Amino acid sequence: MADRAEQCVGDGITIHDDRSRCAHAGVCTDELGAVFKLGVEPWIDAKGAPVDEIIRVVSACPSGALSYSLSDSPEPVENLAGPSITVASDAPLAVRGLTVVAGDGEEYDAHERRTLCRCGGSRNKPFCDGSHWYMGFKHEMGGVVSE
Secondary structure, three states: OOOOOOEOOOEEEEEOOOHHHHOOOOOHHHHHOOEOOOOOHHHHOOOOHHHHHHHHHHHHHOOOOOOEEEOHHHHHHHHOOOOEEOOOOOOEEEEEOOOOEOOOEEEEEOOOOEEEEEOOOOOOOOOOOOOOOOOOEEEOOEEEEEO
C-alpha cells in the first residue's frame, strides 16, 4: 500500500489514500464533505475538520482505501475489531480481520479492512473496485435482483 497511497498531510494527522483499493462506498464523502470533496481536485483536505472527526470517518472506510497516521508515527493506525464479514444490499462483501487467500493458495497482502467483489465486474478481483455502481448491480438479501 505504501507505494500506491497518496499522502495528505494535515495538522497532527496524515490521510493515506490508496485508490486501487477503493470500493466507492461513499462513507467518506457522505460523512465528512469538508475533508473528502467529491468532484474536486485535490479531493482530500486533511485540514478540513478536527482530527477526531477524520479518524472516525477514515476508520469507517470498508475497503481500507483510506487510512491515517498520527504525527508521532508514520505507520497507518488500524483499529482491530476482530474478524467479520458484512453483507449489505447492492454492495461488496466488507471483510475485517481475515486473511484472503487466492485460488493458488497464496495469501494476499494483509490488511485489516477490505472489500470483496460480488458483482463479477471488478478489474481488481477478488477485490471490489466500485464496478457494481457503474453496472447497476442490485442485490436484495436472499437473492440477486435483475433489472
